[in-house]
Amino acid sequence: MRYIALLRGINVGGHKKILMKDLRDLLEKSKLLNNIETYIQSGNIIFESKKSDIENLQKEIHTYIYNKYHFEVSVQIYNKEEWDYFFKNNPFLEENELHINRLYGTFMDKCPSEQNITLLEKVDFSPDTYQIDNNLIYTYYANGAGRSKMTNTVFEKKLEVSSTSRNWKTISKIQELLSN
Known part of the structure; x- marks a missing residue:
């Protein structure tokens, strides 16, 4: 495998x-x-x-x-198969106005609890946005990831998980390498 x-x-x-x-x-x-x-x-x-x-x-x-x-x-x-799912289901890819270099994926070591997701939803990250799908977080940084309050550290603390992020170009390259 x-x-x-x-x-x-x-x-x-x-x-x-x-x-x-x-x-x-x-x-x-x-x-x-x-x-x-x-x-x-x-x-x-x-x-x-x-x-x-x-x-x-x-x-x-x-x-x-x-x-x-x-x-x-x-x-x-x-x-x-898990990577294929993540790659193919990014909800932000459908939005034409987004810059691909501002898209990221955050990979969590487990699915967060509903209670912790609710706590995270109370945080205002605008103009940045995210969407959680099981143990994955799709993120879009409107002004770039370096200027955002929406960080791995915040996700880890609020969701009580360990996480690591990759930009969409890296995710796409990994998809290509996995498919060879």
């Missing part, structure tokens, strides 16, 4: 630095994953595995990274 693993918070501002070549080498030596590809330095790993227990795969990748680099990195894994 083909999978995508998203690592949270590596190579950001010089912290938790991991070269993707070194990460590929580490995971290849583990014999845990096959046909490993990485995409850019933000921790996107496309791979195949005979293992189908995603939770166990996440733990094993986390452990290999921790043992090598001695820091915690959250790992989220999605199979190709």
Whole structure:
């Protein structure tokens, strides 16, 4: 099966630095994953595995990274079908006036509770907007993500989840790599 693993918070501002070549080498030596590809330095790993227990795969990748680099990195894994769903169901893609470089996807480690979603809905992020679909958040940053109050940290605190975000260009490239 083909999978995508998203690592949270590596190579950001010089912290938790991991070269993707070194990460590929580490995971290849583990014999845990096959046909490993990485995409850019933000921790996107496309791979195949005979293992189908995603939770166990996440733990094993986390452990290999921790043992090598001695820091915690959250790992989220999605199979190709899950990624296809996310890619094809972005509600903001239908709006013609949106700039593709302002679209992002936020991937949560679990589905947030209805109570926490209600708490998040009370926060005014305008002109930015979001839509939650299970453990995914589609986001649109009207003036760019760097100027927004709508951040991963806010999502994590209000929804009580761990999350990582990717811009739509990265999501699209990963979709292409998963389909090859």
